[in-house]
Amino acid sequence: xxKDFRHSMIWLHTWAGLVFCWLLYxxxxxxxxxxxxxxxxxxxxxxxxxxxxxxxxxxxxxAVTYLQAHAADAERWFISPANHRDNPQLRVSWRYPRNxxxxxxxxxxxxxxxxxxxxxxxxxxxxxxxxxxxxxYLPSGWGFRxxxxxTLAMFIALLTGVVAHRKLFKDFFSFRPQKGKAAWLDMHNxxxxxSLPFQLMITYSGLIFAISTWMxxxxxxxxxxxxxxxRADLNELRGRSSVKAAGESANLVSMDILSQNIEASINDxxxxxxxxxxxxxxxxxxxxxxxxxSGPVQEQNKLQFDxxxxxxxxxxxQSGALQTRNVFINLHExxxxxxxxxxxxxxxxxxxTLMVATxxxxxAQKRKRPTHALSKQQMLVDIVNGGTIIGLPISxxxxxxxxxxxxxxxxxxxxWEVHSMFLAWLASFxxxxxxxxxxxxxxxxLVLSIALFTVPIVNFFSTNRGLGQSSWQNDTLFVxxxxxxxxxxxxxxxLWAILSKKELRQQSPIRSSNTHSAAA
Amino acid sequence: MTIFAVLIISxxxxxxxxxxxxxxxxxxxxxxxxxxxxxxxQELMQYTGAILLILAVYTCQLNWGWALGLxxxxGALSIALFFVSLVIxxxxxxxxx
Numbered sequence: 001x002x003k004d005f006r007h008s009m010i011w012l013h014t015w016a017g018l019v020f021c022w023l024l025y026x027x028x029x030x031x032x033x034x035x036x037x038x039x040x041x042x043x044x045x046x047x048x049x050x051x052x053x054x055x056x057x058x059x060x061x062x063a064v065t066y067l068q069a070h071a072a073d074a075e076r077w078f079i080s081p082a083n084h085r086d087n088p089q090l091r092v093s094w095r096y097p098r099n100x101x102x103x104x105x106x107x108x109x110x111x112x113x114x115x116x117x118x119x120x121x122x123x124x125x126x127x128x129x130x131x132x133x134x135x136x137y138l139p140s141g142w143g144f145r146x147x148x149x150x151t152l153a154m155f156i157a158l159l160t161g162v163v164a165h166r167k168l169f170k171d172f173f174s175f176r177p178q179k180g181k182a183a184w185l186d187m188h189n190x191x192x193x194x195s196l197p198f199q200l201m202i203t204y205s206g207l208i209f210a211i212s213t214w215m216x217x218x219x220x221x222x223x224x225x226x227x228x229x230x231r232a233d234l235n236e237l238r239g240r241s242s243v244k245a246a247g248e249s250a251n252l253v254s255m256d257i258l259s260q261n262i263e264a265s266i267n268d269x270x271x272x273x274x275x276x277x278x279x280x281x282x283x284x285x286x287x288x289x290x291x292x293x294s295g296p297v298q299e300q301n302k303l304q305f306d307x308x309x310x311x312x313x314x315x316x317x318q319s320g321a322l323q324t325r326n327v328f329i330n331l332h333e334x335x336x337x338x339x340x341x342x343x344x345x346x347x348x349x350x351x352x353t354l355m356v357a358t359x360x361x362x363x364a365q366k367r368k369r370p371t372h373a374l375s376k377q378q379m380l381v382d383i384v385n386g387g388t389i390i391g392l393p394i395s396x397x398x399x400x401x402x403x404x405x406x407x408x409x410x411x412x413x414x415x416w417e418v419h420s421m422f423l424a425w426l427a428s429f430x431x432x433x434x435x436x437x438x439x440x441x442x443x444x445x446l447v448l449s450i451a452l453f454t455v456p457i458v459n460f461f462s463t464n465r466g467l468g469q470s471s472w473q474n475d476t477l478f479v480x481x482x483x484x485x486x487x488x489x490x491x492x493x494x495l496w497a498i499l500s501k502k503e504l505r506q507q508s509p510i511r512s513s514n515t516h517s518a519a520a
Numbered sequence: 521m522t523i524f525a526v527l528i529i530s531x532x533x534x535x536x537x538x539x540x541x542x543x544x545x546x547x548x549x550x551x552x553x554x555x556x557x558x559x560x561x562q563e564l565m566q567y568t569g570a571i572l573l574i575l576a577v578y579t580c581q582l583n584w585g586w587a588l589g590l591x592x593x594x595g596a597l598s599i600a601l602f603f604v605s606l607v608i609x610x611x612x613x614x615x616x617x
Binding site for chain 2: 171172173174175176177178190191193194195197198201294295296297331336337340341344345347348351
């Protein structure tokens with residue numbers, strides 16, 4: 001038992017932080033990039049450019065014509081019009097019943113020709129984003145459970161951190177870069193206090209995602225452990241009412257009537273996110289419409305239309321509990337955020353990443369003695385720190401580079417993109433272990449800046465949308481990616497220069513003392 | 521554009537709160553000769569800072585409503601606090617050197 005409350009909290013903060021920090025760093029980096037998932041998706045499909053926004057009717061007609069030709073007997077159709085950053089192209093997908101032999105599918109559609117859009121097979125930003133909550137190479141349930149535990153550790157580390165670093169309230173604005181170890185602590189304090197509201201929100205709402213994973217018995221017990229009826233009720237609450245097909249064929253409503261009815265029932269500024277058509281071409285066809293969020297509080301509920309007449313049947317009110325849950329989930333995902341708020345989300349995410357990274361480095365630095373050689377444990381912490389903090393960004397660069405360099409017709413190309421990312425990460429750990437006794441950070445930052453420089457260069461030579469080839473007006477995304485990559489490369493080069501200068505400064509007194517002793 | 525206004529107001533607010541501390545006071549060039557700000561000046565700075573931060577939340581609410589406005593406010597405060605601290609640290613180090 002520690003001597004007082006604060007010491008117990010410091011102990012808990014140190015260990016909850018240290019044990020979980022490396023995977024939390026992974027979650028912060030992939031989560032922050034998750035706010036750019038659609039943009040990364042588009043970057044990884046350089047053959048496609050965003051479709052121009054046209055009327056809802058045009059998109060729906062093109063999609064339904066395609067689906068009638070390719071999946072007329074599917075149980076459910078999903079149509080996402082090209083009207084938002086999430087859907088730069090018109091997208092359709094279809095699902096058959098579970099026991100059907102036919103396979104589900106999804107395609108991007110060219111609305112002018114009605115044909116599929118062809119692009120390279122890629123893991124895309126969505127895979128990177130999925131790693132944020134499911135990790136990779138693990139069965140999805142286990143990844144999700146593990147992430148739940150880490151989120152809880154993060155929440156504990158945050159709350160205990162406020163008690164442990166009580167000085168941060170006294171020295172609110174302090175950052176002393178010249179103070180060695182204290183500089184790391186200052187940066188840890190500063191980045192966490194600055195983004196504390198974001199951190200608390202993101203961690204608490206992250207826990208809400210895992211609420212039924214880690215507290216399953218609350219819901220199940222209320223149904224006398226009858227899981228099936230609980231699921232049925234939950235689905236109904238979420239608006240997925242169980243409409244059975246009648247088995248009699250009937251014509252689907254024409255899309256111009258449906259789009260008129262949809263536009264009449266939603267707000268003027270609301271945009272359709274996706275449309276689900278259940279039992280198409282059946283007498284019991286139902287159409288569900290979901291709109292994009294305009295803020296954290298959902299203003300528009302799910303609308304249900306009749307599939308034959310296209311008439312509005314109901315717009316379901318959500319229960320208070322579900323609405324509360326949704327507010328947290330929406331705040332976490334930030335789907336409603338426009339460019340300015342999205343940038344703030346990303347910057348807050350970067351502050352969180354900085355908080356985890358500086359915390360891990362401070363732990364290692366604090367225990368180092370200049371006169372003592374590194375112990376094995378210290379070396380291990382250093383290797384894992386270097387391999388994670390610098391290695392992960394390197395591996396993400398490799399993930400992007402592999403998208404351009406892997407053969408287009410490679411079998412399971414999307415998996416190989418992810419494999420190359422993890423192989424690069426493994427290589428960074430090997431490099432870190434190799435260099436741990438000799439200027440590891442300096443060398444790793446140099447590797448990082450080379451990796452960051454390589455991305456725009458490879459993009460320039462492998463596509464016709466490189467820097468100088470495309471302009472800000474017609475290809476903002478590609479120009480912005482190049483600019484961001486180059487500036488991050490410049491920053492890491494600057495870091496390398498600072499670390500080299502520091503190393504020289506540290507070496508010079510030793511050298512001069514050596515020459516003195518030689519002269520004597 | 522409102523977001524820039526909110527960022528500037530928050531930066532000013534945090535700067536006032538920072539300069540209310542004698543530690544950071546010497547950063548202001550023309551006042552650095554005064555060793556310590558008087559207690560009244562300290563209080564005045566603190567209140568001005570608080571009022572500016574309240575003004576920032578009011579601007580957010582006016583422009584985006586409470587739900588979205590508070591999201592903008594939280595983000596803007598984080599960036600403003602981080603930025604102000606880095607700028608103060610930069611000046612403190614150049615003043616010392």
